Every structure is written in C-alpha cells, then in structure tokens.
Amino acid sequence: MNQNEKTLARRKLVLVGQPNVGKSVLFNALTGRYVAVSNYPGTTVEISRGMTVIGTENFEVIDSPGIHSLIAQSDEERATRSFLLTRPDRVIQVGSAMHLDLALMLTLELAELEIPMVLCLNMKDEAANHGISVDTAYLSKVLGIPVVETTATTQEGFQDLVKAAAHAAVPSVARRYPSEVQTLIRTFSQEVSAAQKPIVPLLLQNHMQAHEIAAAGIHLPAELWSRLKDAQKNFIRPLSRVFMEARLEQAKEITGETRRQIKNSTGRGQWLDVAGQWCLRPWPGFLIAAVALWMLYEFVAVFGAQWAVDFMQNQVFGRWINPAVTRAVDWAVPWHWMQDLLIGQYGVFTMALTYAFALLLPIVSTFFIAMSVLEDSGYLPRLSVFLNRVFRLIGLNGKAVFPVILGFGCGTMAMLSCRILDTKKEKVLTSFLLALAIPCSAQLAVVLAMTAGLSPVVLLIWFAVLAATLLGTGYIGSKVLPGAPSPFFLEIPPMRVPQMKNVLRKVGTRLSWYLKEVVPLFVLGSLILFVLDALGWLQVLERFSSPLITRFLGLPARATDAFLLGFLRRDYGAAGLYQLQREGLMTLRQTTVSLVAMTLFMPCMAQGLMALKERGLKVTVAIGLVVVGYALAVSGLLNWVLIHGGWA
Amino acid sequence: MTSSTEIQKKFPLPSAWEEDLEQALAMVWNQLETGHSARPDLEKVVDAEIRAGMLTDLQQRGFLHYHDDLVIFSAEGKRLAQSIVRRHRLAERLLQDVLTVAEDQIDSNACRLEHVISPGVEEAICTLLGHPEACPHGAVIPRGPCCERSLTEAKPIVFPLTGLKNGDHGRIAYVSPGNRPELHKFISMGLVPGADMRVTQTFPALVIEIGDMLLAMDGELARHIFVRKSAPPTEH
Numbered sequence: 048m049n050q051n052e053k054t055l056a057r058r059k060l061v062l063v064g065q066p067n068v069g070k071s072v073l074f075n076a077l078t079g080r081y082v083a084v085s086n087y088p089g090t091t092v093e094i095s096r097g098m099t100v101i102g103t104e105n106f107e108v109i110d111s112p113g114i115h116s117l118i119a120q121s122d123e124e125r126a127t128r129s130f131l132l133t134r135p136d137r138v139i140q141v142g143s144a145m146h147l148d149l150a151l152m153l154t155l156e157l158a159e160l161e162i163p164m165v166l167c168l169n170m171k172d173e174a175a176n177h178g179i180s181v182d183t184a185y186l187s188k189v190l191g192i193p194v195v196e197t198t199a200t201t202q203e204g205f206q207d208l209v210k211a212a213a214h215a216a217v218p219s220v221a222r223r224y225p226s227e228v229q230t231l232i233r234t235f236s237q238e239v240s241a242a243q244k245p246i247v248p249l250l251l252q253n254h255m256q257a258h259e260i261a262a263a264g265i266h267l268p269a270e271l272w273s274r275l276k277d278a279q280k281n282f283i284r285p286l287s288r289v290f291m292e293a294r295l296e297q298a299k300e301i302t303g304e305t306r307r308q309i310k311n312s313t314g315r316g317q318w319l320d321v322a323g324q325w326c327l328r329p330w331p332g333f334l335i336a337a338v339a340l341w342m343l344y345e346f347v348a349v350f351g352a353q354w355a356v357d358f359m360q361n362q363v364f365g366r367w368i369n370p371a372v373t374r375a376v377d378w379a380v381p382w383h384w385m386q387d388l389l390i391g392q393y394g395v396f397t398m399a400l401t402y403a404f405a406l407l408l409p410i411v412s413t414f415f416i417a418m419s420v421l422e423d424s425g426y427l428p429r430l431s432v433f434l435n436r437v438f439r440l441i442g443l444n445g446k447a448v449f450p451v452i453l454g455f456g457c458g459t460m461a462m463l464s465c466r467i468l469d470t471k472k473e474k475v476l477t478s479f480l481l482a483l484a485i486p487c488s489a490q491l492a493v494v495l496a497m498t499a500g501l502s503p504v505v506l507l508i509w510f511a512v513l514a515a516t517l518l519g520t521g522y523i524g525s526k527v528l529p530g531a532p533s534p535f536f537l538e539i540p541p542m543r544v545p546q547m548k549n550v551l552r553k554v555g556t557r558l559s560w561y562l563k564e565v566v567p568l569f570v571l572g573s574l575i576l577f578v579l580d581a582l583g584w585l586q587v588l589e590r591f592s593s594p595l596i597t598r599f600l601g602l603p604a605r606a607t608d609a610f611l612l613g614f615l616r617r618d619y620g621a622a623g624l625y626q627l628q629r630e631g632l633m634t635l636r637q638t639t640v641s642l643v644a645m646t647l648f649m650p651c652m653a654q655g656l657m658a659l660k661e662r663g664l665k666v667t668v669a670i671g672l673v674v675v676g677y678a679l680a681v682s683g684l685l686n687w688v689l690i691h692g693g694w695a
Numbered sequence: 696m697t698s699s700t701e702i703q704k705k706f707p708l709p710s711a712w713e714e715d716l717e718q719a720l721a722m723v724w725n726q727l728e729t730g731h732s733a734r735p736d737l738e739k740v741v742d743a744e745i746r747a748g749m750l751t752d753l754q755q756r757g758f759l760h761y762h763d764d765l766v767i768f769s770a771e772g773k774r775l776a777q778s779i780v781r782r783h784r785l786a787e788r789l790l791q792d793v794l795t796v797a798e799d800q801i802d803s804n805a806c807r808l809e810h811v812i813s814p815g816v817e818e819a820i821c822t823l824l825g826h827p828e829a830c831p832h833g834a835v836i837p838r839g840p841c842c843e844r845s846l847t848e849a850k851p852i853v854f855p856l857t858g859l860k861n862g863d864h865g866r867i868a869y870v871s872p873g874n875r876p877e878l879h880k881f882i883s884m885g886l887v888p889g890a891d892m893r894v895t896q897t898f899p900a901l902v903i904e905i906g907d908m909l910l911a912m913d914g915e916l917a918r919h920i921f922v923r924k925s926a927p928p929t930e931h
Contacts (some may be wrong), residue, residue, distance in 0.1 A: 115883035145907050149885055177907060284795050291882045327911075328896055432900045432911045444913065445900065534916040535900060536877055538884065539909040 064141035066113025085422035132263035191219025351413030410492030442525020472530035489618030784830035792871035
C-alpha cells in the first residue's frame with residue numbers, strides 16, 4: 048500500500064509550450080507554489096517542481112522553459128526537450144489562443160511522443176478582445192485530446208483544466224508528412240524497441256547529440272546512427288525542414304477549421320497596443336525610457352534609499368528597536384563579551400541585522416517592486432529592441448538586456464538568466480559584465496545613500512567610470528572572446544497592466560529569498576569580524592593590507608573590514624563603507640574611490656557559486672581574476688587622479 | 696502537340712562542344728578572378744578538366760589572347776565567360792536560397808543548369824533573387840543588364856526585408872540561406888514563404904507584425920528574409 052502510494056506520487060505531469068504563454072502562472076495555480084511570472088519570453092530558465100492532485104492521483108508537476116519546437120537551440124530549450132525524452136506521464140501543452148496555428152504546430156510535434164496530453168489554450172481574454180474564438184469541442188475531436196480554454200491571470204477555466212487533465216489522452220491526429228518520410232519513419236520504427244518508437248521522427252530530424260539521447264536512458268546501436276545519416280542524405284532538402292513545413296501546413300489547416308474571427312477587435316486593451324508601439328519607436332520611446340528611468344530613480348533612490356532608510360534607521364531601529372534590545376541585552380546577558388557579540392561594534396544585532404533590515408531591506412524592496420512592475424508590463428522586451436544597437440557595440444545583442452536588467456536587481460538571478468542567450472560567447476561576456484560593472488540593487492542602494500548628501504560630481508564620476516568600464520571591457524571582451532555575434536530576434540509580447548497580486552507575490556518571494564540568503568551570511572560575517580577583533584588579528588590584517596587599502600586606494604584603515612565583508616557579500620561590504628562614511632571617517636575623495644571600488648569588486652559569494660555552476664571553474668576563475676585586477680587598478684588610478692586633481 | 700524532336704530542332708540543347716567551351720571559359724574566368732593568369736598554370740587546369748589542348752583551342756578561336764606568358768580574354772571571350780559564370784552563380788543561389796537544396800548537391804546541379812538557362816530565364820531568376828551580388832561561396836556574380844536597369848528603373852519584385860518601409864505590407868518569398876540556425880525558429884513562428892506581414896517600424900530595430908505577433912530583429916537577419924511587396928489587405 049505504502050509502496051503503491053510512492054509510485055503514484057512519482058507520476059509526472061509537465062507543462063510545455065511556447066515562451067510567454069503562461070505556463071508558470073498555471074504551475075503556480077496547480078501547485079500552490081510560486082515561480083516567477085513575467086511578461087517576457089524566457090522568464091523560466093529552469094525546471095521547477097511542485098505537487099498537485101488530479102482526480103484521485105498525486106502528480107509531480109513540472110514547469111519547463113518555453114520551447115518553439117523540439118528542435119532546441121538554447122540551453123533552456125534543451126532542458127525541456129531532455130525532460131520530455133524521459134517520458135513524463137502526462138503533458139499539459141499550454142498555448143496561446145491568439146496564435147493557435149503555432150500552438151498546434153507544437154501539438155503535432157508533441158503528439159509523436161505518444162504521451163497522454165491535454166491542450167490548454169491560454170489568454171482567452173486577450174483572444175476575445177481581438178475577436179477570436181476557438182471551437183474547442185471540434186478541435187478536441189480532431190486532435191483526439193481534451194482542449195480547454197483558460198485565462199490564467201484570473202484563473203478562469205482552471206477547474207476545467209484540472210478535470211480535463213484526468214482524461215488526458217495520446218493524440219490520435221494522423222501525421223501528414225510526405226509519403227517518403229512516412230515510409231522512412233515506418234522502417235526505422237520497426238528496428239527499435241517499442242519504447243523508442245516515439246523518438247524516431249526526432250532522430251530523423253537530426254537535432255540531438257548521441258549523449259543527450261543516452262542521458263535520457265535510450266541506447267541506440269551505433270549502426271543505427273550511421274543508417275540514419277544515410278537516410279537523411281537521400282533527401283535533397285534538410286529533413287528537419289521537411290518535417291516542420293508539413294506540421295505547419297497541417298496546423299494551419301486545423302486552425303482554419305476551428306478558429307473564428309467573429310468581429311474586429313473590441314477595442315478593449317487597444318490603448319495598450321498603442322502604448323506598446325510608442326515604447327518601441329525612437330519617438331516617443333526615448334522620452335518614455337527617460338521618464339521610466341526617472342521614476343525608477345525617484346522611487347528607489349529617493350523614496351527607498353533616503354526616506355525609507357532614514358525612517359527605518361532613525362525611527363524604527365534608532366527609537367524603538369535598538370533601545371529595547373540594548374536594555375534587554377544589558378538585563379539578560381551577564382557576560383561582557385557576549386553583550387559585545389550582540390550589540391558591540393561588530394555585534395550580530397548592531398551590525399548584521401541593522402545592515403540587513405534597516406539599510407538594505409527598504410531599498411531592495413522598492414527596487415523589487417519597480418522591477419516586478421516592469422517585468423509584468425511587457426516593457427522590457429521593448430527596451431531590448433531599443434538598446435539592441437548599444438549592446439551591439441559590446442558584442443552582445445538586445446536579448447542581453449534581460450540578464451543585465453535583472454542584474455541591477457540581483458546578480459545571482461541574472462547569472463542564471465544568461466541561459467536565454469544564444470551563444471557561449473554571449474553568456475561568458477554577459478557573466479563577466481555582470482560580475483564587474485553591474486551593481487546589484489543592494490550595492491546601488493548604498494551608492495545612492497552615500498551620495499545623497501554630497502556633490503553630484505561624485506555620482507557623476509562613479510557613473511562615468513562604470514559606463515566606460517561597461518563599454519570598454521565589453522568592447523575588448525567581444526574582440527578577445529572567440530565566436531561571432533548572434534543576430535537579434537525576439538518576440539515582443541503585448542503590453543499588459545501589471546497585476547497587483549502578481550507584483551506583490553513576486554516581491555514577497557524575492558524578499559524572503561533575499562533575506563534567507565542575506566541574514567545568515569551577514570551574521571556569519573559579523574561573527575568572523577568579532578572573533579578576528581577579539582583575537583587582535585583584525586589590527587594585524589589592517590596593518591598587513593595597509594599598503595593596498597590606505598596607500599594605493601587611499602582609504603581609511605577600517606575600510607579593510609568592509610572589504611573583508613565584501614568577500615562574503617558585496618552589499619555587506621558596501622554597507623560597511625556606508626557606515627564609515629556616516630561616522631564621518633571618509634573624505635569626498637575616499638567616498639568616491641570606495642564607491643567605485645566596491646561596485647567593480649568581486650561579486651558576492653552566491654553570484655560566484657552561480658557562475659561556477661553555469662560557466663564552470665575555468666571561466667569563473669578567469670572572470671574573478673580579471674575583475675579583481677581591474678577593480679584594484681581602476682580604483683587606484685582614480686585615487687591618484689583625484690589626489691592630483693586637488694581632492695583632499 | 697509538338698514532338699520532342701521538333702522541340703529539339705526548334706530549341707536545340709547545347710552540343711557537347713558548346714558545353715565544353717562554356718565550361719572552359721568559366722574555368723578561365725575563375726582562375727583570372729583569383730589572380731592566376733600564367734599560361735602554364737591555366738593550361739594545366741583547363742586541359743586536365745576538359746581535354747588536352749583546350750586552352751590553345753580557345754586561343755586559336757579568338758576567345759583568348761596570349762600576352763607573353765599571361766592569358767587575357769578577348770572581348771568576345773569575356774562576354775561569353777561572364778555570361779556563363781553569371782548563370783552558374785545565379786543557379787547556385789536559386790538552388791540554395793529558393794529550392795533549399797542540400798549543400799553537397801548544389802554544385803553538380805548548378806553545373807548542369809547553367810548551360811540550359813536562356814537569357815530571359817536568367818533575367819527572371821536574377822530579378823526573383825533581387826539581383827544578388829554574390830554566390831553562396833561569396834564570389835561576385837557579374838552584373839547583367841537587368842541589374843543595371845533595376846538600379847535606375849523598376850524595383851526588383853523580390854527584395855530583402857530591409858528594403859521595406861514603415862507600414863509596408865509584404866509576403867515572404869524565401870529565406871536565405873536555407874541552413875541558418877535561426878531557420879527552425881522562423882518556421883515555428885510562422886515566418887515561412889507565403890506568410891503575410893507588415894513592417895511596423897524600421898528603427899532602432901526592424902519590427903514586423905505577422906498574424907497578431909510582433910517580431911523584432913536586426914538588419915543582420917532581415918537581410919536574409921526576402922519578400923514580395925503587396926498591397927495592404929482590404930478592411931472587412
């Protein structure tokens with residue numbers, strides 16, 4: 048009985064579909080878990096898992112990165128295909144009712160895998176706004192699988208989908224390939240085991256490496272591979288193209304039979320289309336970009352970094368929490384060293400928690416809110432069209448806007464989303480730029496906070512150094528790294544009004560994830576400093592590194608602490624520098640140099656680990672060395688220039 | 696109905712000699728184009744490929760001149776050679792771009808096609824392809840009269856997507872070259888020959904509307920998508 052339950056629980060249901068059709072929204076609804084949902088293709092780059100009950104059975108639900116077809120190009124598409132090759136028990140294909148023909152093209156391809164499936168046509172509301180309706184009953188008969196229409200954002204049709212999933216069926220729709228291709232499929236199908244039959248069409252299209260197939264537990268004799276190659280040579284055109292064109296033709300035919308354009312657009316949501324077009328054009332696109340940037344600055348830098356931080360530090364912590372905690376510690380903790388550990392200079396409370404909650408939390412929160420609104424609106428893909436030309440200068444294309452913008456939020460997430468880039472060169476280059484020149488929201492926060500009361504020249508110098516770094520190192524990197532730039536090609540989703548619910552949920556998830564990562568590391572950092580200080584090693588370290596810190600960079604000796612912390616998390620180091628400045632220990636020159644140094648310096652540990660996972664040891668070490676060397680050299684140079692410029 | 700012998704009489708296929716002549720002239724053109732004009736070298740290549748004494752034959756019939764030890768075309772020779780080279784390279788483009796024939800089959804087919812393409816068809820192919828400047832291997836396609844005309848007079852029927860202006864409607868004719876890695880994505884997004892589309896903007900990147908979908912791309916890709924301009928569909 049117990050055994051039986053286990054096998055049942057291991058049954059897998061996978062959500063598959065084109066990018067940006069709403070797989071993740073459905074995943075969240077099905078499992079009650081949360082994975083990030085945005086309005087741009089390529090939000091999901093990893094396979095996520097959750098549990099759900101369909102009928103009376105438990106299913107493990109898998110959210111997969113979007114694919115256009117099983118002919119995969121990028122890493123995340125390959126991940127989805129590899130997963131499908133392991134033969135999950137059910138497939139829910141999510142498609143857009145707006146682009147029925149493209150959805151059906153994928154349906155026909157998935158049908159060949161002979162896995163029980165359901166077709167879910169999402170975005171019913173948007174299709175309706177465009178006057179599009181689909182005869183789902185007839186479509187279901189043609190395909191031989193349940194077809195359900197949903198509007199994921201309002202969860203309309205969601206119950207129907209769960210019900211339909213219980214009746215998932217292997218599609219009965221017949222293939223419509225040219226007869227020579229059909230013969231070929233039949234011939235090879237007879238030579239492989241029954242379990243391998245469904246992948247014969249995929250093999251003939253010749254887009255999988257032997258190791259990928261082996262990884263899915265499918266073993267084919269070497270002789271079969273060479274015979275496949277021979278068979279492909281008998282066709283004058285590439286077989287993959289023959290397959291795809293046949294599927295498209297069939298998909299268009301079925302679409303013609305089942306899709307109705309009842310009337311012209313209802314006009315609802317049309318202003319969004321207009322706004323979307325505006326964002327894409329130079330005029331008023333530049334204006335919109337400028338206004339968006341200004342609003343971002345006002346919200347994050349002014350409201351978050353100044354007003355909210357001030358409130359948290361002076362009011363919440365300064366007036367309420369700190370005095371209470373100090374009293375409590377004085378009263379409850381008899382040992383002096385322990386009091387120090389909690390509320391001393393490097394105290395867990397005074398340093399770690401104050402930095403995390405009073406300093407960084409307000410800024411990170413405002414940034415995450417702004418980011419979520421941007422991600423949901425559909426503005427980011429438009430921005431990537433806009434910035435394509437700039438990114439071309441540094442050997443990337445507009446697609447790199449996604450990881451870079453995410454990088455301003457959190458470098459770790461950004462590192463992961465490099466998966467949406469097409470070539471290895473672009474991935475390495477973007478990872479490098481993320482590590483070197485893109486400050487994450489926490490760093491940005493401290494930069495803005497530190498420059499708040501100072502002459503705008505400081506912020507200007509910081510910005511100029513970063514911009515020059517980004518363009519300069521990007522340009523050199525694009526010349527040094529082998530490989531050609533890949534062309535820019537992107538589907539632009541419609542603009543949508545961001546949904547408060549999704550925005551709040553996403554911000555909540557990101558914040559809790561942020562705090563979970565930050566608080567333990569901050570506590571660890573303050574403990575390390577506390578121990579080093581207690582043992583007297585901190586002074587030794589400060590003396591030891593003083594040629595570098597105090598001479599070369601011209602910073603106060605205590606900045607060493609900040610750099611030590613910076614190795615744990617760079618925002619922690621940044622916060623340390625901020626503290627120094629607030630205590631009045633830094634001149635204008637020192638502030639400027641430290642801003643540049645901490646922005647350019649090493650990425651935090653989490654980002655480093657993610658780089659290790661995504662890029663491998665060699666690339667990560669290379670990036671690390673270049674970043675440290677460059678950061679030191681440029682900061683030192685800046686110090687020298689400023690001293691000679693007459694800055695104190 | 697006309698019998699096949701009648702057709703042969705009316706429109707004779709090139710004789711073996713004519714084919715050899717054209718082949719040899721094309722070979723000389725290729726050699727001269729790549730900077731090889733020494734007579735012994737050319738003799739080696741041409742005589743080995745066609746038959747012994749072929750180069751001298753060309754010279755005696757006035758297609759070539761020997762200048763010391765260098766070979767140059769006569770006016771007549773140059774005209775013929777240019778024409779055959781042009782037909783060969785156009786045929787290559789047609790096979791690769793429009794018919795998407797596998798790479799290893801292109802040369803052999805082009806070699807046969809070049810001899811039977813009439814001037815009228817040559818012009819039609821050139822126009823269809825949008826007066827291409829280079830063959831798939833990158834060698835220059837000699838310009839024909841239709842190319843010169845296209846510069847001053849009528850626009851070509853089919854031209855790269857980059858040639859469309861903001862608001863223009865078009866129908867995709869073909870995508871070239873047929874083996875681009877992006878091609879599968881194109882097909883799975885419905886960007887296939889016969890698809891109707893509209894250009895909604897050309898700067899900073901090209902944006903086209905196809906069905907209800909907006910696709911952005913830069914010139915690099917758009918150059919490889921060839922379209923036929925069409926009138927905007929009537930409102931219903």
